[in-house]
Amino acid sequence: xxxxxxxxxAVLAPLLKKSLKRHYGKAFAVxxxxxxxxxxxxxxxxxxxxxxxxxxxSNVYMSFVFLSAWKVADGAIxxxxxREISREVIAFPPLKCMGLFMxxxxxxxxxxxxxxxxKNADWLERHxxxxxxxxxxxFDAERHRDGFYYHFTKCPLNNFARREGxxxxxxxxxxxxxxxxxxxxxxxxxxxxxxxxxxxxxxxxVGDKNAxxx
Numbered sequence: 372x373x374x375x376x377x378x379x380x381a382v383l384a385p386l387l388k389k390s391l392k393r394h395y396g397k398a399f400a401v402x403x404x405x406x407x408x409x410x411x412x413x414x415x416x417x418x419x420x421x422x423x424x425x426x427x428x429s430n431v432y433m434s435f436v437f438l439s440a441w442k443v444a445d446g447a448i449x450x451x452x453x454r455e456i457s458r459e460v461i462a463f464p465p466l467k468c469m470g471l472f473m474x475x476x477x478x479x480x481x482x483x484x485x486x487x488x489x490k491n492a493d494w495l496e497r498h499x500x501x502x503x504x505x506x507x508x509x510f511d512a513e514r515h516r517d518g519f520y521y522h523f524t525k526c527p528l529n530n531f532a533r534r535e536g537x538x539x540x541x542x543x544x545x546x547x548x549x550x551x552x553x554x555x556x557x558x559x560x561x562x563x564x565x566x567x568x569x570x571x572x573x574x575x576x577v578g579d580k581n582a583x584x585x
Contacts, residue, residue, distance in 0.1 A: 372416050384436060391440070406443040408439075418431060454543045457546075475579070518577035522573040
């Protein structure tokens with residue numbers, strides 16, 4: 372069980388509802404979001420306890436807002452539609468302010484994401500009881516010359532999706548990493564994800580002005 376908090380729902384649910392209204396109409400949006408909130412709570416109750424104060428827990432709380440709406444829609448929201456809706460939500464103008472604080476084209480931006488992820492890893496070292504069920508951190512400063520690289524071999528969202536039969540839609544949440552990279556003026560290069568059957572989820576962030584060809 373992961374402790375309920377309403378702050379992520381309060382931020383994302385209105386944006387999701389607005390997007391649903393655009394695609395499916397007001398009645399569908401209202402009905403879906405009304406049913407999604409208790410579903411959101413139920414999903415948190417079935418989630419592995421990774422620590423409510425785990426700095427990585429925000430990934431679960433935010434993903435579950437989208438996944439709960441998709442689940443209660445019972446097929447009315449396709450995977451492709453959820454992908455489009457998630458892009459619309461992430462494109463909400465205030466979220467773009469993130470780029471004012473973390474620009475991966477600057478050394479300060481690279482340091483910022485490195486420090487953030489190191490703090491997340493340090494939290495886990497101080498709370499070893501959560502290691503079996505949360506993300507692990509694998510850093511490799513020598514892996515790439517530019518930007519910042521790390522990977523996970525464990526992901527609680529992947530574990531949950533496999534248990535709950537939601538693996539077919541989880542990769543939409545993984546794809547959102549590319550959208551948030553853009554908010555940091557970065558490009559994310561990724562070889563594989565656990566959701567797609569890979570051995571790990573890798574993250575190589577490079578400033579978008581220095582992005583490498585595909």
